[in-house]
Amino acid sequence: MNILLCAKQVPDDAVEVSMGADGKPAIDKIDKVVNAFDTYALEMAARFKEAAGEGEITVLCVGPDDAKNGLKNCLAVGGDYAYLASDEAFEGSDMQGIASILKDAIRKIEADKGIAFDIVCTGKEATDMALGQGGILLADKLGTGVITNVIAFDTDENGVSAKQETEEGYRTVAADLPVVLTISKPDYDPRFPKIKAKLAARKKPIEAVAADALSDEGKAAAGEGNAKLKILRSYEPPKKESGVKIQEESDEDSALAAVKMMTEAKVL
Amino acid sequence: MNKQDTKGVLVYIETAGGAPVKVSEEILEPARQIAAKSGSDVTAVVIGENIGDAAAQIAEKGADTVIAIDSPDYKDYNLDAYADVLRQVIDDVKPEAVLIGATQDGKDIAPKLAAAFDSASASDVVGIDFDDDGNIIWTMPAYSGNILYDAVIEEARPQIGTIRSGTFKKLEEAPKGSVESRDIKAADDVIKAVIRDSVKEMAESVNLEEAEIIVSGGRGMGTKENFQQVVDLAQLLGGVVGATRPAIEDGWIPRNHQVGQSGKIVAPKLYIACGISGATQHLTGIVNSDYIVAINKDEDAPIFEVANIGIVGDVNKVLPVMFEEIKKIKEEA
Numbered sequence A: 001m002n003i004l005l006c007a008k009q010v011p012d013d014a015v016e017v018s019m020g021a022d023g024k025p026a027i028d029k030i031d032k033v034v035n036a037f038d039t040y041a042l043e044m045a046a047r048f049k050e051a052a053g054e055g056e057i058t059v060l061c062v063g064p065d066d067a068k069n070g071l072k073n074c075l076a077v078g079g080d081y082a083y084l085a086s087d088e089a090f091e092g093s094d095m096q097g098i099a100s101i102l103k104d105a106i107r108k109i110e111a112d113k114g115i116a117f118d119i120v121c122t123g124k125e126a127t128d129m130a131l132g133q134g135g136i137l138l139a140d141k142l143g144t145g146v147i148t149n150v151i152a153f154d155t156d157e158n159g160v161s162a163k164q165e166t167e168e169g170y171r172t173v174a175a176d177l178p179v180v181l182t183i184s185k186p187d188y189d190p191r192f193p194k195i196k197a198k199l200a201a202r203k204k205p206i207e208a209v210a211a212d213a214l215s216d217e218g219k220a221a222a223g224e225g226n227a228k229l230k231i232l233r234s235y236e237p238p239k240k241e242s243g244v245k246i247q248e249e250s251d252e253d254s255a256l257a258a259v260k261m262m263t264e265a266k267v268l
Numbered sequence B: 001m002n003k004q005d006t007k008g009v010l011v012y013i014e015t016a017g018g019a020p021v022k023v024s025e026e027i028l029e030p031a032r033q034i035a036a037k038s039g040s041d042v043t044a045v046v047i048g049e050n051i052g053d054a055a056a057q058i059a060e061k062g063a064d065t066v067i068a069i070d071s072p073d074y075k076d077y078n079l080d081a082y083a084d085v086l087r088q089v090i091d092d093v094k095p096e097a098v099l100i101g102a103t104q105d106g107k108d109i110a111p112k113l114a115a116a117f118d119s120a121s122a123s124d125v126v127g128i129d130f131d132d133d134g135n136i137i138w139t140m141p142a143y144s145g146n147i148l149y150d151a152v153i154e155e156a157r158p159q160i161g162t163i164r165s166g167t168f169k170k171l172e173e174a175p176k177g178s179v180e181s182r183d184i185k186a187a188d189d190v191i192k193a194v195i196r197d198s199v200k201e202m203a204e205s206v207n208l209e210e211a212e213i214i215v216s217g218g219r220g221m222g223t224k225e226n227f228q229q230v231v232d233l234a235q236l237l238g239g240v241v242g243a244t245r246p247a248i249e250d251g252w253i254p255r256n257h258q259v260g261q262s263g264k265i266v267a268p269k270l271y272i273a274c275g276i277s278g279a280t281q282h283l284t285g286i287v288n289s290d291y292i293v294a295i296n297k298d299e300d301a302p303i304f305e306v307a308n309i310g311i312v313g314d315v316n317k318v319l320p321v322m323f324e325e326i327k328k329i330k331e332e333a
């Protein structure tokens, strides 16, 4: 089974982002990490591969040069190969643009290696802009089916069967291979890299994909000039003012003081 | 689609158990705003089996025309089928904008349509406005709600937006529209993923979005037994139980109680946060609450930055006293 994982580099989601003096979100100083949902997808793919006893996982990112660090981390926790699609021409792409670049990069990797990917995994959404569109747009461009919000999957001779999380439970969804799966948070966490795996990952190459891999369709979609959704401005939402803190002699007293205030505020 | 050829607003009405979901009614409000701006109409689309009542209801709630596609074929939701039916309606109606509630399924349909029309979709919209040329300005959250941004889709049509629940209010007064039944078949070759089975795991549905009082518990509750205090207080107050992701992952409460980025976005009159640190992914779900009370033993916990009342203390000592005291007040009232 050949699995391709789309992994986006995003600012660490544990850090609160504020606006910078230049009128843009101040993300430059925040550590970059692999999008949380993409790490869940990688863990799910790695477990699938381990259970099957065969298969390879290729990780693909569209992003700036420093996204290599994230890709190295992916190689340390289950990824076998990593590709970075980086080019000035890709900058400022909207999601349709990114999906086109991903598609052309996938086709190029397949052609270069003489393989075909059976399963393409994306995250359910990226933690920066949280569009939740990447996997669905990519499936459309690849001409495959897509199963969203997946928390478990397996394959058999008929294709793939996936457990899709819903608001009230789950659906079992089946599709032929190849397929795109968008992965949600399963009830386990991604593994931590072992030191040996980390050292080995550092030595592995990160292959480059550049703008010359783009098809005509890709050229027409990639880059800021082709973005259909144009961002006008960013700003911080009005902050909620913090109120009073209660810390009496004992927790019991604090509780009583709080209830008194809540009664006065008529919220009970 | 060419911008000049498009006019009007199309709204997709999602139903559950034969009735429109709440956000589907809410999106008629921005739909009317957009239609008023361009002097055009609002067309709503309902897909399913036995959705006649839902269609009639929407005709009273702000749609000029409701297209009802009622067929056993659409008894169960299927992304590929529903998106293809909508594609065909859009091809016919040629709307300038398509509005969809940002539910899990709605957020899947939107990019499908964006792909079909080579257009763009604004995700999780929390406000709309117009620029001088009458273009829609879509406001969206980024970075777990710490940043908002405004964007326009200048040329691509139809422009699509998924609207976050609670952003708009249902219209109180609306023009009366008409219902039109149509028989539209999804193209044979579009269905690439099939739903084999649909399981309702959670016994009760949890209406966090409409709750006036929510009592939420986090990892700081410590154990499932302790978490029961959150449930008890919610019950006493006639409220709904919320939870953070760790509380859910530890199995203290089912997943449909999750509040936050990957859970529900809530806006109650009173939100009581028990043993919750206040990570941005949680805060983004609660900042629209009118009044927040937080109990945390760490005086530097970020939850206190948004709390009207912050109780610094051990939640397992504070909650029992609070419960008894509130019970007393309730009994006296």
Ligand SMILES: Cc1cc2nc3c(=O)[nH]c(=O)nc-3n(C[C@H](O)[C@H](O)[C@H](O)COP(=O)(O)OP(=O)(O)OC[C@H]3O[C@@H](n4cnc5c(N)ncnc54)[C@H](O)[C@@H]3O)c2cc1C
Residues within 6 Å of the ligand: A013, A036, A037, A127, B217, B218, B219, B220, B221, B243, B244, B245, B246, B247, B258, B259, B260, B261, B262, B263, B264, B274, B275, B276, B277, B278, B279, B280, B281, B282, B295, B296, B297, B298, B301, B313, B314, B315, B316
């Ligand atoms: C992609 C992504 C999506 C996410 N989506 C969500 C989401 O939708 N909703 C969500 O909630 N989280 C979400 N999270 C997780 C989020 O980042 C935080 O990890 C989570 O909200 C923390 O939950 P918590 O406050 O219960 O736990 P913790 O952060 O561990 O906080 C526990 C708090 O309890 C306090 N405490 C401990 N013992 C006591 C005591 N005896 N008395 C009083 N206080 C005590 C501690 O001081 C601490 O502040 C998401 C994360 C990611 C990466």
Ligand SMILES: Nc1ncnc2c1ncn2[C@@H]1O[C@H](COP(=O)(O)O)[C@@H](O)[C@H]1O
Residues within 6 Å of the ligand: A006, A007, A008, A009, A035, A037, A038, A060, A061, A062, A063, A095, A098, A121, A122, A123, A124, A125, A126, A127, A129, A130, A131, A132, A133, A134, A135
């Ligand atoms: N620049 C990118 N490089 C690689 N994968 C991406 C990129 N942007 C988005 N994706 C994939 O698409 C998913 C959904 O992203 P989004 O639609 O931006 O929320 C992510 O979880 C990734 O798997």
